[in-house]
Amino acid sequence: MTLQLGANKTNWKTATRLVRGGLNRSNFEETSEALFLTSGFVYGSPQEAEDAFKGESDRFIYSRIANPTVSMFEDRLALLEGARFCVGTSSGMAAMFAAIVSQAKAGDRIVASRALFGSCNYILTEHLPRYGIQTVLVDGTDLDQWQQALAEPAVCVFMETPSNPTLEVIDIAAVSDLAHAAGARVIVDNVFATPLLQRPLTMGADIVIYSATKHIDGQGRTMGGAILFNDESYLSDCLDPFFRHTGPSLSPFNAWVLLKGLETMKLRVDQHCENALTVARFLSTQKSIKKVLYPGLASHPQHQLAMRQMGRGGSMVAFEMAGGQPAAFQFLETLDLIDISNNLGDTKTLTTHPTTTTQQSMSEEERLRLGITPGLVRLSVGLEDVDDITQDLQQALRRLCGNC
Ligand SMILES: *Cc1c(COP(=O)(O)O)cnc(C)c1O
16 A cells, blocks of 8 residues: 655655656566556465465555555655655545544544535535534634634544635644644645645645545546555554555556656646636736635735745636626636536636535535635636637626626
């Protein structure tokens, strides 16, 4: 499941880590990473099998537990994140669920920021309470609320920064200090920032999770996820036993696709950020748009913090149409190049209306509290020529507001 990384490789620069990290060639000396599409592995003798099951030999046993292609992906991502351990999972939600459930038990408390991906919200507020695990939700940008909620012990703290879809930015270091005083492990869902812009483990977080479906694949092909951390006891006491027996494993084929995704991720994320900033600036000049939310704009409420934690604004932009939901729907319908889709971090520019899709299951009151108004539109800025992206936005906005 995890390998210790060679010391020489930690001197590699980011781009080199992405291309060569974790490469483990077979005896055929192939250039590209081999795809080990196998569920099992064979033993030369019953004694070898017995030793493997006792954990006395370091070898592959069964792909639910570990697989050579999956291990290459885990090692490459661990090297990028600067983490000792990485566990690949079948999806981002499998990573989030395993990271939490593997360490929580009945009677435990979790403290989480309120601005959450819809399925993370479901797990914390509807599913885990069935097992007697309660979550207290706070406004992630308000340190006083974190402090109050963490005045009592908690098993873990969960946050998404920047958050979906309103791009709130949370102070990872400050919340980690409060969480550690309460005995909690800090889990950061780092999907929007990617490991290229933000490395939560260096800011005090204990566990980072990804939906690899997003920028790591980044080409709309496959599902995947990952859990990264440094604490060996979390692996041995919590995650490893949970993972090997419950099986949220990443398939070798998907791991191979994700390995190839990592090779180009730096080029893609750099360009995503550049295009998104141009698009955010363009949208800010439009009369039919009330408000643009982008961490890379000085107008963002946590712009300074975002620049400190991420350096750049990322690939996601949200904005509120002055004409509410009818304007948002008409705008989406009028787009020509940009697709309507709830995925994100893709090469293709994608847009979604959170109120009626990703955040539909929330109550209206909760949505409005988070700033998810009926006029809010979320844009995942892709890798098309940025002039074509802004032209498409412009023609749709023009049709919407006539001559304004
Ligand atoms: C997509 C997403 C997830 C879930 O990942 P899947 O791969 O779709 O299961 C979790 N958190 C955030 C912030 C996401 O964007």
